[in-house]
Amino acid sequence: MDGDDMGNGDGVETDLVRGREACRRGAWDEAYELLVRADAGSPLPAGDLERLAEAADMVGRCDDTVRLLRRAYQEHAGSGAVGPALRCAYWLCKTLAWGGEFAQSGVWSTRARRLADASASQDCPEFAYLLLLDAELLFRAGEYAECLAVARRMGPLAEAGEDPDLVACVAMTLGIGLVKSGEIGAGLAQLDEAMTAVAGGEPSARATAMVYCVVIGVCEEYQEVRRAREWSDALADWCAAQPDFTGAYRGLCRVHRVAILRQGGEWPDAVREARLACDQLTGGYGTAVAGGAYYQLGEVHRLRGEFADAEQAYQDALRYGWDPQPGTALLRLAQGRRDTAVAVIRRALAETSGTTATPGPGGTAGAGEPMSRVRLLPAAVEILTGTETAAVPDDDLADAARAAAELAAFAEAYPDTTALQAMSGHATGAVRLAGGAAGDALPLLRQAVRLWHELDLPYESARTRVLIARACRTLGDEDSAAMELDAARQTFARLGAAPDLARASSAPGGRDGDCGLxxxxxxxxxxxxxxxxxxxxxxxxxxxxxxxxxxxxxxxxxxxxxxxxxxxxxxxxxxxxxxxxx
CATH class of the missing domain: 1.10.10.10 (Winged helix-like DNA-binding domain superfamily/Winged helix DNA-binding domain)
Structure with missing residues (x-):
């Protein structure tokens, strides 16, 4: 950022110098206070207004961020610094969107475009900031091929400049465009490039937070568990080094962290992080993603048997625009309301079936959002085969088989995604077991357990062990059934998975009898x-x-x-x- 002249007056100069230094150290509370005081003594130049805006953003003062970025934009535009003005417009539009002010965000995007057109600045590196906004709009509309085309267009512009934020954000957008267009391997490699850039420490804090959150979100969506965990750990370290970071992006960072903690079995920590995320994202900025925080909170409550709390969390997720499926359907199953659960999951599957397609050979995605099906399919199998009666109804078994087959097609299309292989093995094994083919189910279930162990996902591993125990018992191997069931019980007890432990404890064949609690x-x-x-x-x-x-x-x-x-x-x-x- 420009504007490094010292300002007027010894006190102002001291505050300004110290404020800049605090920004460099990531001491955002201190930076905000010092730069506000310096600005009160003598209006800050545009570059320092940007610094103050970033500090305000990082400490959650988003109204101030908007006001300061408007000032910085006007200062830059008034002095003919079109590139820096476009940069300010980008962050201004992003901040307004976080607050749900999409109309105002659109106005500022249009205003910045008029400035670029009037000054013939389409070839300046910062024009890529406007293309980033275009790409985001295309992404939200599901026009992924067009999003990828825009991302490729902005690459040379970013490379021509010296803006680390722009380089990282363009790499991130290109990676998303590739992934969503079906080029999964190339897209993930590009996202790794973006993460490597931010891990190097050159981009600004706000760009770093955004890239971390977006990339981890893509990894979670595409079941890249190891990648998501690796980058989540790096993000946690980065956040810990900046304790003043409490803004909206911090809330989104927490949402992704909750998912990782839940998968790893660290449920008390997951609840704490989820509650903090809910608080941070419902304070006026970040409400667009607050539903995700409530959904993750609901998931942990459901797994722990805290059904009333789960119900409320799912309701809050829905209130903030988040689809609470398959969580609500699984909650109904856990509550013993199987017929309701079946109706809910069938409705959810039908709602997505007309706009999605199973990926084709080589991992090329079909139209729409196929990964939204992956989120539903394992739950569908669990619900449709989850009956206490002697046999699963024929219609339910047929629908479960179709869901498992669709999941197997995803696993075949993405053979390097370990979690998808494990999900598919568990689902197909569950269907075969429910259909009376215990011998055919066992190899698939044992392979799924091995993969869950590789990924260090203890809850998923224990759930599969319960099915293995049932298959072994069906085949007359009571000793192996007892061993598998005891292993599952111990995991459920350690995690605090009360409903699963109660069900496993009521199953026959465990060692030392049935505790029945x-x-x-x-x-x-x-x-x-x-x-x-x-x-x-x-x-x-x-x-x-x-x-x-x-x-x-x-x-x-x-x-x-x-x-x-x-x-x-x-x-x-x-x-x-x-x-x-x-």
């Missing part, structure tokens, strides 16, 4: 094992002490123990609570 009793026994008194447990679970005492008595009876110490020992020995859990 309800989800609430499992919560009580974990707190009891941690040394909690009835009073403390009541406060933690928002129950009366009389209710807790009744749960403790029931736990003693089901575990066949006579004391709190014996109950705690049983819980640790049988994996109902991990020894390292608080």
């Amino acid at each position: 309800s989800p609430r009793e499992l919560e009580v026994v974990r707190l009891l094992a941690a040394g909690g008194t009835n009073h403390a447990i009541a406060a933690e679970l928002v129950l009366s002490e009389r209710t807790v005492a009744r749960h403790v008595s029931n736990i003693f009876g089901k575990l066949k123990v006579g004391s709190r110490t014996a109950a705690a020992a049983y819980a640790f020995e049988h994996g109902l609570v991990g020894r390292d859990r608080p």
Whole structure:
């Protein structure tokens, strides 16, 4: 940024110099205060207004960001600095869009384009900022081939300049365009280039945050679990080094982090991060993605058996414009409302079937959003085969088989995506098992478990083990069934997956018998094992002490123990609570 002249007055000069230095260090609160004070003493030049706008953005003062970027744009445009003005217009449009002010964002985009046309600046490097806005509009409209064409056009412009933000953002956009156009390998490689650029530390903080979040989001959508985790860890380190970073992009960073934590089994941390993301994204800027934060919160609540909290979180996700499927459908299944779950998931599949297509040979995507189907298909198989009756209804089994076959087509199209291979193996194995072909199901399920282990996804691994146990029991191998079921139980207990643990504990064949604890009793026994008194447990679970005492008595009876110490020992020995859990 330009505008490095010192300003007038010793105090102003000191604040200005210190403010610039604070920006370089990422001390955003300090930078904001110093530059605001310097601006009050003597109006800042355009380059320093941009610095102050970035500091305001990073600490969540987005109204100030908009005001400051308008000033910077006008200063640059008034002095004939068209390129810097276009840069300001880009970030101004992005900030307005974060606040849901899409009409104003469009006005400023048009205004910047008129400035570029009037000054014949279509060949200047910063004109690529306007092309970035064009590409984003095309992306949102689903016009991916056109988005890719614009991205390729802006590449030479970015290379001709010396703007690290522009280089990183163009690489990111090119990568997205390639991925969405079906060139998955080339697109992911290009996204890695963008991430390498931001990891080098040259782009601005706001560009770094944006590129991190967008790339991780694409990796999650395309089931690139290892990539998403690697870049999420790097993002977490970057955020930790900037504790003042509390703006809207920080909330989006948290949403992606929640997904990684949930997959890795770190559910308490996932809940904490999700709640922080919800708070940050509902403060006026970032509401467009707040639904994603609530959806992730709902997912963790559902897995932990906190159904009322999950219901509320999914409702909040819907309120902020986020599709709460397949989470709501899976919640209905967990609540024992299978018919409702089946109706919901069938409606969701039908709603996407007319606008999507299974990828063709070589991973070339069809029309629309095929990956939106991948999000639904595993849940569809789970719901359609998830019956407590002796046999799955024929219509449900047929629909489950079609869903598994479609998922297998995705796995075949993207053979290097380990998570898709595991998802497909689990789904096809579940269908074969439900159809009475346990022997055919086992190889697929065992392969899925191996892949889940490679990806370090413990919950998914445990769910597949439950199916393996069922298949082994069907084939008369009770000993292997018991081993698989015990392994699943221990994982569910360690994670706090109360509904899954209750179902696995009620299944026949586990070693040391069936503990038979309800989800609430499992919560009580974990707190009891941690040394909690009835009073403390009541406060933690928002129950009366009389209710807790009744749960403790029931736990003693089901575990066949006579004391709190014996109950705690049983819980640790049988994996109902991990020894390292608080």
